[in-house]
Amino acid sequence: MCNSLAFPSPLCFPPPSCDGSVLRATHSPLYLLVIPFTHGSVYAVYGLYGRYVYDYSTLVEALARYRVAMIGSGAWACAAVRMMAQNTLAHDPADNFTDEIKMWVYEEEYEGRKLTEVINETHENPKYFPGFDLGSNVRAVPSIDEAVADADLIVFCAPHQFMHSICKQLIGKVKPGASAISLTKGMRVRPEGPQLISQMVRRNLGIDCAVLMGANIATDIGREQLSEAVIGYDNLDSAERFKKLFERPYFRVSLLPDPVGAEMCGTLKNIVALGAGVVDGLGLGPNSKATIIRQGLVEMRAFSKALYPSVRDDTFLDCCGVGDLVATCYGGRNRLVAEAWTRAQMSGTPRTFEELEAELLRGQKLQGVLTSNEVQEILRARCWESNYPLFTTINRIINGHLPPKFVVDYVVSELMRGSQMGDGTQQN
């Protein structure tokens, strides 16, 4: 495409009446002027040496574009890579991204073949996200080093229990100047204190790491049903770039300058979802579940602020807070497995969470039980257990120290006492 005839003389750069936007290509000393005309856009590049280019393909060559890597290949990783692949293929005027996205797949056998081969042949991940075309521009790779080698933008979306070994493997392997975003929900507990996944990435790899959190159940997003998310960020440039990479007509992304609050919400809601599953397993109705959700939100906020005082209150009212909490307490996998677990307990034929995870999730990972145990370790170590009665009660139930009906009995007893029930902000 070449519109050089329609373009005003380079001498009047930028043209006085032009309301086009000037964009900077981050990796090059070039400036791109985009001017809307009736016959399409016209592009000009103004370089350090005063050079002008009127030809679109020359311009695209001249502009550095970001290479994207996805680390993870489970249900959410696949739904996210599908959105990104739609965006990297759809060339906007600035064409910010290279088309291909490398997706690191933890290699395993699927019906006698390597999963990476099946994905590359069918453009679908039949084990973790069956029925969805990921895009022909997604390339599954079994080598994590290869996935990140030339990546400018790295998206982390592996279950949190694997993230520490992933980060260790990647030390010294990522491109200097790359930036990352974590979609993983969960935290790591170390003797010296908790560590969020974004902090782990930053510390091990020395790169910026934002987070993307929201009410994002993978299959609904695969079906392109309306959903929203926030990007919690420290670095605005990088957050805006990731917003472009993820946003779709059915996936609304907004920016939130509270990355820690957003990540804490995504982590803690999985504990509350277990409580919601217990309520469902007991056959109780929406009133009881709403009580658990409300109390869960109170404890999520109190715990987050107790650990990280800079966390903002309004984050909990955003889609990463109450939005994600409601979605996960109705439609998430932690709720599903906790309901089945409770029914089994109540019927006198108990099953373990591991058995039900394998049976109901077919390879997908349950995060809530691990997270509940990790958070409880922190509560115990800091003598905070009594400030978080719902978290503590759920933890005792899932570890067999209390019967499931205690999930509501404790609420009743707390209500009778007229307590604030865990709004432990001042008590810690």
Ligand SMILES: NC(=O)c1ccc[n+]([C@@H]2O[C@H](COP(=O)([O-])OP(=O)(O)OC[C@H]3O[C@@H](n4cnc5c(N)ncnc54)[C@H](O)[C@@H]3O)[C@@H](O)[C@H]2O)c1
């Ligand atoms: N599924 C959802 O709807 C959803 C939505 C939002 C956020 N999340 C979060 O996204 C994160 C990733 O979840 P998901 O749904 O993409 O994954 P998943 O639970 O569907 O799949 C498990 C993944 O773990 C991989 N795996 C298994 N063993 C491994 C190992 N030893 N090392 C590394 N990887 C291994 C598998 O290959 C698979 O890709 C989690 O933190 C989850 O809480 C999930």
